Amino acid sequence: MLTLAVTAPLLRPGYLLLRDAVSTPRSYLSDAALGLSQAAPRALPQDFFVALASSVLDGGVVVKALLMLGVWLAGWGAARLVAVVVPDAGVAGQCVAATVTIWNPYVAERLLQGHWSLLVGYGCLPWVAATVLSLRGAAAQIPPTPPPAHIPPKLHSSSESASEGLLECNFVGGVGRAGGVGRGVCALVFWVALAGLTPTGLMLAATIALACALAPGVGRSRLFCAGVSLAAAVTAALPWLLASAVSAGWADAAAADGAGVAAFAARAEPGLGTLGSLASLGGIWNGDAVPPSRTTPFAIVSAAVLLLVVAVGVPLLIRRRIAVPLLVVAAAAVVVPALMATGPGLAAVEAVIGAAPGLGVVRDGQKWVALAVPAYALAAAYTVVTLRPRVPAAAVAVVCAAAVVATLPDLAWGVGGRVTPVRYPPGWSAAAAVINADPRPVAVLPVDSMRSFAWAGPAPVLDPLPRWLRADVLSTGDLTIGGHTVPGEGSRAREIQRLLLAGADRHRLADAGVGWVVVEGPGPALALPMAYRDTDITVYDVGGDAPAAARRPLMLATHLVWLALLVGGLAGMVVRRRPQAAHTEGTNR
Structure with a gap:
C-alpha cells in the first residue's frame, strides 16, 4: 500500500x-552502456x-x-x-x-x-x-523481551519466540x-x-x-x-x-x-x-x-x-x-x-x-x-x-x-x-531509427548535458539520446549548478562541441569522427546534409566515423x-x- x-x-x-x-x-549494448565512453562509469x-x-x-x-x-x-x-x-x-x-x-x-x-x-x-x-x-x-x-509485570507469561513463550x-x-x-x-x-x-x-x-x-x-x-x-x-x-x-x-x-x-x-x-x-x-x-x-x-x-x-x-x-x-x-x-x-x-x-x-x-x-x-x-x-x-x-x-x-x-x-x-511518466514526440522515434540503421558517432546540440523539453515537464532531464541509440553519443557531461558549470569528463566531446559552435563545415566534422549531428528542439539550421527534420528534432548526416572501442569483449x-x-x-x-x-x-x- x-x-x-x-x-x-x-x-x-x-x-x-x-x-x-x-x-x-529501447536501449542497446553501445560502448557507453559497457563503460567504454569517456564518461565516468x-x-x-x-x-x-x-x-x-x-x-x-x-x-x-x-x-x-x-x-x-x-x-x-x-x-x-x-x-x-x-x-x-x-x-x-x-x-x-x-x-x-x-x-x-x-x-x-x-x-x-x-x-x-x-x-x-x-x-x-x-x-x-x-x-x-x-x-x-x-x-x-x-x-x-535473541532472548524474548520480558512481558509486562501485570501480564502473566504464556506457557512456552520463550520457545515460541x-x-x-x-x-x-x-x-x-x-x-x-x-x-x-x-x-x-x-x-x-x-x-x-x-x-x-x-x-x-x-x-x-x-x-x-x-x-x-x-x-x-x-x-x-x-x-x-x-x-x-x-x-x-x-x-x-x-x-x-x-x-x-x-x-x-x-x-x-x-x-x-x-x-x-x-x-x-x-x-x-x-x-x-x-x-x-x-x-x-x-x-x-x-x-x-x-x-x-x-x-x-x-x-x-x-x-x-x-x-x-x-x-x-x-x-x-x-x-x-x-x-x-x-x-x-x-x-x-x-x-x-x-x-x-x-x-x-x-x-x-x-x-x-x-x-x-x-x-x-x-x-x-x-x-x-x-x-x-x-x-x-x-x-x-x-x-x-x-x-x-x-x-x-x-x-x-x-x-x-x-x-x-x-x-x-x-x-x-x-x-x-x-x-x-511522459510521452516522446513521434519524431524522436523516427530520428533514432535513422541513426540506428547506420550507427556512427553522434554530436548533439544544444551542448548542455541537461535538457528542458516542454513535453517532458518543467524539470530538466539528461539527454535521452545516449540511451536510445546504438551509436556513441559525444557528451561532455558538464553540469550547470547555480549558474556555475561543473566540468564533466568528455574532453573529445568538448572539442567537437567547439567545432560545431564555431560553424565548422562537414569535412572538418567528418575528419573529427562525427557521423551525425542532432539538434534537439528548435535550433539553428546547419549547413549540413539533412537526413530527418520535424518541429522537435533534426538529424544531419555528416558522414564521418570512428573506430570501434577496444576491449569490448573484456567489458562484456x-x-x-x-x-x-x-x-x-x-x-x-x-x-x-x-x-x-x-x-x-x-x-x-
Missing part, C-alpha cells in the same frame, strides 16, 4: 524522464541490464518496474529485518519499520532527483543486513545446517549483486554487510561473513572497476574541481541545519529536488516526528548487542556527510578526489545517509516494544505510522505528481560475471528454499 501510494503515477503509460532518470523504448551495470531487458520489454516499463520494486523491497526488507532481530515486535513493529523505511525524505528526494537505480540499492540494504545477521546466527540467540526467530532466519539464510548456510550465501550474493546496479548501491550494500558481519552471533564466523561479503562485492563491482581502468578519458575527469565538490555537498533545510537535515534523512544537494513540505519551517515538525519514532526505541536496541554495529554505521552516516559540508570537510573531499578522480562518487554526501535506514527501522520497531507495556502494540503502530505519513504528506502520488565478459552473480544467487535461493522449508516443518513437528 505504501509503495503504491508513492509510485502509483508510474502505472500510467509513458517514460520516466526526470533529471537523472532517463528511460527510452557511474551507470554500470544498470545500462547493460536495461539494454538486455529492453530487448524483451519496453524500456520504459523496465525502469518503472525496477523503481517500484526498489521501494517495495525497502519496506518488505525492513519488516524481514525486524522479524530476524526483533521477533517479539510482531507485525506491529514490522509495520512501523516498513513505514519509516518507505515514507521518508530520502526516498522523496531521490525520486525527484531521478535516482531510480540508487533506490533499488536502497531497497536491498535491509535484506543484506537480515541475511548477514542470519548467517551470524544472531537471531538464534525462538522458533519464530529461527523460521525468519531460515527465510534469509538459516543457521547451523549446511543447506541453510548455502542458501544464506546465495541470498547475500543476490542482494549484493542487485544493489550493484549502480556503484553507489553496491558500496552501500557492502558497508552494511561488513558492519553486520561484526555483530555477535553463534553461527558462521565473522571472518566467513566478511569474506563472503567482500568477495561478492568485489566481483559485482568488476564492470565499473574495469571500466575505470580501461575507458578512454577517465583519467581526465574534472571531479576535483572545488566548486563541484561544494555544489554536491549536503544542504541544510529550514530550521534544521545540515546535521538535523541529515539525521531526518533529508538534505540533498539539489534544492529543486525537495518535497515542498521540507522547504518551509514545517520541516522541523517532519524531522521531529521521524526522529521521535526512532529515538524511543534506541535504548532498548542498544541493549540488544547484535544491532550495535548498525547503530554505529547510522551515526557515521549522519555525522560524516555533515562534516563533509563544512569548510575543512570540503577541502578534505577535494584533496581525496584530486588524488583519486575515481572517488568522485563520494561528492554527493547526502546519499550515504541511506546507511542509517536499517538501524532506524530496527529502532522504530523497538519503539513498539518499549511502549507496549503501557499502550497496545496495534495502537502504537497506527499512531507512529500515521504520524510519519502525515508529516511528509507530499511524498504521496509521485511526490505530489512530480514523478510521472565482466558484465556477464555480474549477471551470473545475480541470476545464480537468485537460483540458489529458490532451489534451496523448498527442501529447507520441508526440513524445518519436519523438525517443528
